[in-house]
Amino acid sequence: MKELFGGPGRKSGLILRIGQCLFASASIGVMASASGFSAATAFCYLIASMGLQVLWSFGLACLDIHALRFNKDLYNHIVVSLFVVGDWVTATLSLAAACSSAGVMVLFAKDTNFCTVETKCSCGMFQISIAFAFVSWFLLAASSYIMFWLVASI
Amino acid sequence: MKELFGGPGRKSGLILRIGQCLFASASIGVMASASGFSAATAFCYLIASMGLQVLWSFGLACLDIHALRFNKDLYNHIVVSLFVVGDWVTATLSLAAACSSAGVMVLFAKDTNFCTVETKCSCGMFQISIAFAFVSWFLLAASSYIMFWLVASI
Numbered sequence: 661m662k663e664l665f666g667g668p669g670r671k672s673g674l675i676l677r678i679g680q681c682l683f684a685s686a687s688i689g690v691m692a693s694a695s696g697f698s699a700a701t702a703f704c705y706l707i708a709s710m711g712l713q714v715l716w717s718f719g720l721a722c723l724d725i726h727a728l729r730f731n732k733d734l735y736n737h738i739v740v741s742l743f744v745v746g747d748w749v750t751a752t753l754s755l756a757a758a759c760s761s762a763g764v765m766v767l768f769a770k771d772t773n774f775c776t777v778e779t780k781c782s783c784g785m786f787q788i789s790i791a792f793a794f795v796s797w798f799l800l801a802a803s804s805y806i807m808f809w810l811v812a813s814i
Numbered sequence: 815m816k817e818l819f820g821g822p823g824r825k826s827g828l829i830l831r832i833g834q835c836l837f838a839s840a841s842i843g844v845m846a847s848a849s850g851f852s853a854a855t856a857f858c859y860l861i862a863s864m865g866l867q868v869l870w871s872f873g874l875a876c877l878d879i880h881a882l883r884f885n886k887d888l889y890n891h892i893v894v895s896l897f898v899v900g901d902w903v904t905a906t907l908s909l910a911a912a913c914s915s916a917g918v919m920v921l922f923a924k925d926t927n928f929c930t931v932e933t934k935c936s937c938g939m940f941q942i943s944i945a946f947a948f949v950s951w952f953l954l955a956a957s958s959y960i961m962f963w964l965v966a967s968i
Contacts, residue, residue: 759910760918763917764914766855766856767921
């Protein structure tokens with residue numbers, strides 16, 4: 661199995677996982693502290709999906725730290741196949757959550773005057789949370805491609 | 815390069831492309847004939863994205879027919895790499911469009927009473943169109959994985 665930038669048990673892979681965790685946590689934090697987020701199911705789904713991503717990325721970050729510390733080899737076909745399935749499922753759910761929230765946000769901000777009328781809803785914070793979710797998805801997508809490439813290139 | 819189910823220049827690949835074209839066209843047709851779709855940007859974006867998918871899948875279906883008819887070999891690294899990039903970009907845009915529309919639809923049908931109040935908006939047709947878009951994305955995602963596997967397994 662080739663050694664790739666961002667692969668499991670490498671420093672670059674660990675940085676990607678930490679980035680995913682941080683941006684997903686930031687997305688949850690900003691969305692949960694915004695008033696009125698529970699009015700839209702899409703925003704609640706964003707929190708749930710980012711929560712799943714935090715758990716998944718944190719788990720893999722711990723595995724990367726363990727592998728780096730004890731010089732373990734994670735380049736095993738079964739292990740990497742499991743990572744691929746988990747990564748792709750999480751990435752698809754994250755993109756779905758970010759896009760559905762973005763769709764609702766555009767409706768609130770552009771198609772209707774909800775944001776100007778309902779001043780108690782913090783539209784600016786919704787937008788920041790969605791932006792963080794997209795960054796987190798982008799980092800997860802990078803990890804997913806690297807993992808898939810590793811499995812396919814055996 | 816391995817010969818794979820659904821690969822370029824194969825009957826299974828052609829069936830996948832025709833399926834993508836049909837479901838994307840059906841999604842556009844149903845959405846465009848539903849009254850009040852232009853009220854939400856997400857629904858307009860769904861039409862644009864499905865339009866792009868129809869063009870892309872139709873082009874590749876024609877290439878598959880050409881390859882099958884004249885027994886041409888499309889298993890060329892550069893050609894398949896181009897297919898991979900196009901497939902992934904189109905698949906990501908399609909999923910984004912389907913999810914943003916689904917987010918808005920859930921807001922209309924569940925979070926607010928928009929569908930019961932605004933009876934001139936055909937909510938049922940919006941839902942059918944979004945379902946077609948998801949089927950079309952699923953078929954495109956299958957093609958994308960096969961193409962990516964082909965490129966990575968060289």
